[in-house]
Amino acid sequence: MTDAEQATLEQALQQLGVPPAKAPPMATQLDKRAHQLAAEGDRTYEQALIHLLQLMKTAHDERTQQNG
Numbered sequence: 016m017t018d019a020e021q022a023t024l025e026q027a028l029q030q031l032g033v034p035p036a037k038a039p040p041m042a043t044q045l046d047k048r049a050h051q052l053a054a055e056g057d058r059t060y061e062q063a064l065i066h067l068l069q070l071m072k073t074a075h076d077e078r079t080q081q082n083g
Contacts, residue, residue, distance in 0.1 A: 016046045027068060031075040 016024070024045065025038040033041055045067050052063035 016042075021046075024064075028071070031068075031071050032078070 021039070021042055024042040028038045028041055028045075029035055045064065049060050049064040049067055052058060052066070053060040058066070
């Protein structure tokens with residue numbers, strides 16, 4: 016992942032409520048997991064990353080509804 020991609024992913028995570036200090040390591044973990052999912056052959060890296068981000072968005076939305 017390039018530095019620009021890392022920064023973009025960190026920003027996306029922060030929009031989902033991840034604290035700024037936790038966004039960089041979480042982005043790295045998401046990148047690693049997306050590569051693992053892609054290696055399983057069921058989807059591309061991009062599809063895997065989108066899937067993981069959608070899961071995080073769903074969790075964020077659920078937390079927001081519970082607290083709202």
